[in-house]
Amino acid sequence: MEVLILVLSFVVLIGIGVPIAWSIGISGLLTMLPSIAAMPTFTTVAQRMATGLDSFALLAIPFFILAGQIMNRGGIAQRLIDFAKTLVGSLPGGLAHVNIIASMLFGAISGSAAAAASAIGGFMGPRMEDEGYSKEFAAAVNITSSTTGLVIPPSNILIVYSLASGGASIAALFLAGYIPGILTGLFLMIVAAVWAKRKGFPTGKRSTLGELSRTFVKAFPSLLLLVVVIGGIVAGIFTATEESAVAVLYCFLLALYYKEIVVKDMFSILLSSVGTTSIVMLLIATSISMSWVMSYENIPQQITDMLLGISSNKFVILLIINLILLFVGIFMDMTPAVLIFTPIFLPVVTELGMDPVHFGIIMVMNLCIGICTPPVGSVLFIGVGVAQTTIQKVIRPLLPLFITMLVALLLTTYIPALSLWLPSLFGL
Numbered sequence: 001m002e003v004l005i006l007v008l009s010f011v012v013l014i015g016i017g018v019p020i021a022w023s024i025g026i027s028g029l030l031t032m033l034p035s036i037a038a039m040p041t042f043t044t045v046a047q048r049m050a051t052g053l054d055s056f057a058l059l060a061i062p063f064f065i066l067a068g069q070i071m072n073r074g075g076i077a078q079r080l081i082d083f084a085k086t087l088v089g090s091l092p093g094g095l096a097h098v099n100i101i102a103s104m105l106f107g108a109i110s111g112s113a114a115a116a117a118s119a120i121g122g123f124m125g126p127r128m129e130d131e132g133y134s135k136e137f138a139a140a141v142n143i144t145s146s147t148t149g150l151v152i153p154p155s156n157i158l159i160v161y162s163l164a165s166g167g168a169s170i171a172a173l174f175l176a177g178y179i180p181g182i183l184t185g186l187f188l189m190i191v192a193a194v195w196a197k198r199k200g201f202p203t204g205k206r207s208t209l210g211e212l213s214r215t216f217v218k219a220f221p222s223l224l225l226l227v228v229v230i231g232g233i234v235a236g237i238f239t240a241t242e243e244s245a246v247a248v249l250y251c252f253l254l255a256l257y258y259k260e261i262v263v264k265d266m267f268s269i270l271l272s273s274v275g276t277t278s279i280v281m282l283l284i285a286t287s288i289s290m291s292w293v294m295s296y297e298n299i300p301q302q303i304t305d306m307l308l309g310i311s312s313n314k315f316v317i318l319l320i321i322n323l324i325l326l327f328v329g330i331f332m333d334m335t336p337a338v339l340i341f342t343p344i345f346l347p348v349v350t351e352l353g354m355d356p357v358h359f360g361i362i363m364v365m366n367l368c369i370g371i372c373t374p375p376v377g378s379v380l381f382i383g384v385g386v387a388q389t390t391i392q393k394v395i396r397p398l399l400p401l402f403i404t405m406l407v408a409l410l411l412t413t414y415i416p417a418l419s420l421w422l423p424s425l426f427g428l
Helices: 002-015 020-032 038-052 057-073 076-088 094-110 113-130 135-150 156-164 170-176 178-199 209-234 240-258 263-296 299-310 314-331 334-351 356-370 378-387 391-414 417-425
Strands: none
Touching: 002 020, 002 263, 020 038, 020 263, 020 334, 038 263, 057 156, 057 240, 057 263, 076 094, 076 113, 076 209, 076 240, 094 113, 094 135, 094 178, 113 135, 113 378, 135 178, 135 356, 135 378, 135 391, 156 170, 156 263, 156 334, 156 356, 170 178, 170 209, 170 240, 170 356, 170 417, 178 356, 178 391, 178 417, 209 240, 263 334, 299 314, 299 334, 314 334, 314 356, 314 391, 334 356, 356 391, 356 417, 378 391, 391 417
16 A cells, blocks of 8 residues: 555656655655654654765765866866877777767766766767767767766765665775776777768877877876775775865866866855755655655565565566666656665665675666656756757667667676676775
8 A cells, every 4th residue: 555655646746747856755755644643744754854864974975066066167078088089089980989988087087977968068069060970979979978977986876875775885886886887888889889880970080199198198187086086985095975075175176277267166166066965965865754664664575575476586586676777767866766766676686695786886877777768867858958959869879879788787787796896806
């Protein structure tokens, strides 16, 4: 009964256009009302929202959001693009590869797919069009490649998963994301090369060693941030939250060094960061309250029993979970999806002997595909808006890239070493 109320109320609220955060909070309230009186229900849900945000680990999110905003304005994207162009600009589909590599680097540094899609797409879209690439192909490449930064650390969504899972190591999750994220990027590059060759898109001239050295030197301070952040966490020098504050300071000093921003620009950057943080934190608060409601009503255990009743085969269960998460990702943003569905599916996969770190990477890769998918894919809309085209026109070049992401997801799902080898190498 409770499951039915939860699902129906949420679907109806989303269907009539209620914002996702409010839909989550209201459906959680409605689920509790049959078993608890109205006043205790309201006070309990409000209390869970407040206490759910009282987490030291969550402080990393506003700091990484601020770091991403500074990077977006601080000239870092341009330097990463120039470095990527000297690396792969002469290959078939050269500028598409530049877009993918720059998105991987910028997304990893900023931890935001939206920031990567807007920053890299804003630079690369016009360049690709000027050199003969179609607007739709450029948008499709930008949309799919920008999600790789959510798997390659540092990543806000992996921090959220650590919270939702009850304490999976953030350092282990960060290391686990490298190989699957880079693998997805390489697969996207292969598809882009084949598509570009079939369509006859041009290639750039081969860069000299001197050009490569110059662009690397210019991009090196930006790339060093990855070493500072990940190295500090893995070495145990900083927690993820402390490292996020260090990342803000580093990005600010770097932007001043590049002379792309001045101190007075920080007001607008801070204002934009506060707006983004407020939205994310409201989503987290309502999602945590819904997770508690589901736990109180014993919904995760019911779903665990149902799935294990369908099959005891690990591969079949993982396929079912992947299909459910792919469907969820079409309609729900990543943060609430992770907070709501981790407590549901994590007991199932741990019962089957799966490592929580491995499952975290699978879940994030699933939801990365969702934010590229209509009707509510956030990165899809950003990419289409930046390219000034329509979703209908982007779908055709998007499909082969979309399939590539699915292949990378399946490989990561069924080959645990892809995500667990690096953490085990560092003893995590």
